[in-house]
Structure formats: C-alpha cells, structure tokens
Amino acid sequence: MDRRISVGLFAVAIWGLAVLPNDAIGQQKTVSEQLLGTWSLVSFEFVRPDGSKQSTFGADPKGIAFFDAGGHYIISVMRSGRAHYAIDSPAQGTEAENKATAQGAITYFGTYSVNEAARGRHAVLCASWKPNSTITSPIN
Numbered sequence: 001m002d003r004r005i006s007v008g009l010f011a012v013a014i015w016g017l018a019v020l021p022n023d024a025i026g027q028q029k030t031v032s033e034q035l036l037g038t039w040s041l042v043s044f045e046f047v048r049p050d051g052s053k054q055s056t057f058g059a060d061p062k063g064i065a066f067f068d069a070g071g072h073y074i075i076s077v078m079r080s081g082r083a084h085y086a087i088d089s090p091a092q093g094t095e096a097e098n099k100a101t102a103q104g105a106i107t108y109f110g111t112y113s114v115n116e117a118a119r120g121r122h123a124v125l126c127a128s129w130k131p132n133s134t135i136t137s138p139i140n
Contacts, residue, residue, distance in 0.1 A: 032114045039065040044077050057104065071111050073123070079104035105129065 041063030045053045055061075063077035082104045085097050093101070108128035 030114075030116050032116065035067050035112075035114065036069055037067065039067070041065070041077060067112065071113055072109070073112050074107070074109035076107040077105065102129075 041061060043055075044057050044061045044063065045055055047053055057063075057077055057079040058081065060080045061077055062080050063075070065073065065075040067073045082100060083097070085093050087093075090098075090101065106129050108125055110124045110126040112123050
C-alpha cells in the first residue's frame with residue numbers, strides 16, 4: 001500500500017490525514033486501518049506561531065513513513081539534491097559534509113495508538129536523529 005501525504009512538524013499532518021475516502025462504497029474502515037501502511041512524502045513545512053511557513057528540506061524533499069498493525073511507526077525525511085561525500089564514507093566526511101547531512105535529514109520512530117471513538121491519535125517517540133527530541137502527546 002502506497003499513499004501520498006503532506007507532512008508537517010514531526011509528521012503530525014500524517015495523523016491529521018488519517019481519515020481518507022473509503023476504498024469501496026459501503027465499507028467503513030477504522031481510523032487505525034486507514035493509517036496502516038506506507039506513506040510517501042509530498043511536502044514538508046514547519047508552520048511558525050505567526051502562521052508563516054518554512055520549507056526546511058527544500059522544494060522537493062524525499063520521505064517515507066510506515067505505520068504497522070503492532071502500533072509502531074518510523075518516519076524519515078531528507079532534502080533532495082544533497083551533495084555527495086568526496087570520499088564515499090560518511091565516517092570520513094568533512095565538517096561541511098557532516099553538517100549538510102545533519103541539517104538535511106531527519107529520522108525518528110516510536111509507538112502510536114488510536115482512540116477510535118474520539119478519532120484521536122497519540123504518539124510516543126522512542127528515538128530520533130536529534131538526541132534531545134522527546135514527544136509523548138496527543139496528535140490532532
């Protein structure tokens with residue numbers, strides 16, 4: 001299953017778009033069933049408190065999200081067109097190459113749950129590309 005979506009800060013938009021049209025007339029899928037599978041990124045924007053937007057990963061970011069039936073997710077987003085390392089080994093990257101990598105990619109994973117009655121989603125971050133990232137919150 002491959003779906004296209006827009007992703008916002010920490011991919012909360014993925015969860016906001018969990019209710020999609022039914023595949024067949026008369027068949028009602030639960031929110032959990034609609035969320036399951038593989039999602040392809042179409043855009044990624046941070047929305048500031050004043051409403052302005054920042055395209056941190058450029059005009060054509062690449063990304064994917066997976067949500068499994070066991071309540072696990074993983075999301076990865078990268079800036080497209082990133083420069084190649086001069087030496088084909090990230091362990092030997094220059095300071096500039098390593099900085100571009102750190103600023104041009106995010107990956108995180110954790111667990112999620114869905115409250116079908118309230119049509120609400122809840123995410124818990126287990127690990128992230130940024131060591132001091134934490135999230136344990138309802139996603140609306």
